[in-house]
Amino acid sequence: MTLKQLQAFLAVARTLSFAEACHLVHLSQPALSLAIRNLEDQLGGRLFVRTTRSIHLSSEGQAFVPIATRLVSDWNDAEREMQQRFALQLGTVELAAMPSFASTLLPLALMRYKQRYPRIRIEVQDVVAELLVNMVLQGRTELGVSFDPGTHSELDFLPLFNDNFVAILPPDHPLPATHESIDWPQLLESDFVMLQRPSRLRSMIEDELAQQGMSARVVFEAHQLITVGKMVASGLGVSVVPSLSREQMEAVGARCVSVQAPVIGRRVGIITRHKRELSVAASAMRDIIVETFQSRT
CATH class of the missing domain: 3.40.190.10 (Periplasmic binding protein-like II)
Known part of the structure; x- marks a missing residue:
């Protein structure tokens, strides 16, 4: 099933008219008829009973209306949520930082982040360096701020300043x-x-x-x-x-x-997993941390 097929079905179910349904879903009548026919083929039976003068829902079609309505609603909700996430209007960013950084400098970057992206939820784990590295390696957090972990094939380190x-x-x-x-x-x-x-x-x-x-x-x-x-x-x-x-x-x-x-x-910087693309929210957090601290002497 495709979204277009579900929308076509619901338009016909509401209007009981192929002509009116065409205007609702912006399809030609042949395209609309094909979408309904393909949907019926996939489901295994008729959703509409057609005569030369009228069209009405079959029993199965009536049962399918709330199902199709829910599927279209879920699709729209998913599309809206993902658009909000990509626009940094929704979501969560997880960050781990060594306690000496988390309790002193990090709040400045967090404040800047919240000012720009007030609807993003921030979770901070203040953990010792050894645990922080493991959290990044295991994918339990996208970003870590700590001392340079040294050469590691699975980690990338972006220096911020020397401490x-x-x-x-x-x-x-x-x-x-x-x-x-x-x-x-x-x-x-x-x-x-x-x-x-x-x-x-x-x-x-x-x-x-x-x-x-x-x-x-x-x-x-x-x-x-x-x-x-x-x-x-x-x-x-x-x-x-x-x-x-x-x-x-x-x-x-x-x-x-x-x-x-x-x-x-030692150098303090951002630790991430090698060749692992950050989420939009985490990428924005990385940029703000760099902007805030990379010029620190």
Whole structure:
């Protein structure tokens, strides 16, 4: 069955006149008659009883009217919904972001998106980098914003900006308040609070230090950066975190300074599945995130 056949059938059923039905569906009488005949052939019987003077619905035709009406309505609803989705007037966009980005910068991009596409629903998952990559690979989210996952045949990475790590210190740390930076040898004199393995952030730090022949004395571990910050603020040790987390760390009472020799930083960007076309809503979200943050220094 085709939509044209269903519309032709309903037009004839309502008017009981092929001539009048032709005007409703904008078909010639031969084309209308052919559409009805093909529909009857497909269904296996007559929908109309025709005489030389009149036409009326068969019993089967009467039963088919509500069915055809529903099918045409569903088709129209589907067409309207898809048009709205392509026009960004309807739909949902799913986005995953590492917590340090989701809680600081991402709201700015979300606000811009809602201003342009107020009818699109946004779902944000704030998850650690390891889980975020798996979500993108498994198709559980179209977009992820996190650190560069490195070379991966199934992922694409669109860089946005570089984020250098900062040291977080307890309020009573001996580094003078006038100092805005600390070097690694001085920092490593203190006990460290670190994220639990297999944290990618922890791996970045340990790998960089190992290349310099250094290592941290880890005495406390936590699963969330905010917990690391609270432990440091309580005097349990020091740590290093992405500068994106600076505001959060200071809010819980930790002191933040830049860390030198070596400077550890990573690119932050958008992670998507390789050769997987984004939905219209997700593509618009990617464009707005790029527009908002790619020029960030």
